[in-house]
Amino acid sequence: MSKQETTKPSVAVHKFSSCDGCQLALINMGEPLLVLTQLVDIKHFAEAGPLDENAIVDIAIIEGSVSTSKDLARLQKIRDNSTYIMTIGACATSGGLQALRNMANTKEWIADIYANPSVIDSLDNSTPIKEHVKVDLELWGCPVNEQQILSAIRALLFGVLPKEENDKVCMECKRQQSVCVMVTKNEACMGPVTRTGCGALCPSVGRDCYGCYGPSENPNTNALANRLLGFGLVKEEVARRFLFINSAAKQFQQQGIRLKN
Incomplete structure (x- = not known):
């Protein structure tokens, strides 16, 4: 392994409750994704292949909301293993479509749908990542676009937070x-x-x-x-x-x- 390869910043992409659309936006970059792999070492990205969920990385990218009891412990582990956490997409930044259940009786509708509700691990509320751990950067959207992700990663590699785009x-x-x-x-x-x-x-x-x-x-x-x-x-x-x-x-x-x- 060359010296350049050993000093590349590391990245992990983690999925919580979501439709995978924001991860697909990353995969669908095409050629820019190949350029990105020259800049960083992707340690974990189950959607694309590499598997090492407990990898210690410079940047952790998180898609999806916290919706199950197991999510909380897993999320804290990711926070401990990462220098920066970047959340991508509506689910990770605001709870997403599944947060509609926050205004209903979750236990009741689960009982109406599933024959054995006891096997369903679901919290009453779907919440964004920032409600549970420190988030360094949020990229909103459903889904996010490739330019958002690329610009954000490049900025973080230089140790600065990108300017937040919140124009109407x-x-x-x-x-x-x-x-x-x-x-x-x-x-x-x-x-x-x-x-x-x-x-x-x-x-x-x-x-x-x-x-x-x-x-x-x-x-x-x-x-x-x-x-x-x-x-x-x-x-x-x-x-x-x-x-x-x-x-x-x-x-x-x-x-x-x-x-x-």
């Missing part, structure tokens, strides 16, 4: 000169309160943003809720806009619950 999707639409679907089509768009990162993908093809990158900086959720109600949507419909992919994100959760009540 509306700002990205303006930069791309995309037509506003809320103004021109009366679409119930979440762009005014959602952080960019996707490149305003949905509005660029004529459909409304549904908030997959979570709350932006200083989101005025009251103003947006009132505007959507002005389109003729009932409160329940507007609440669903906020209580969706990032339902446990504080700003979205508060507005959604207000509308439901």
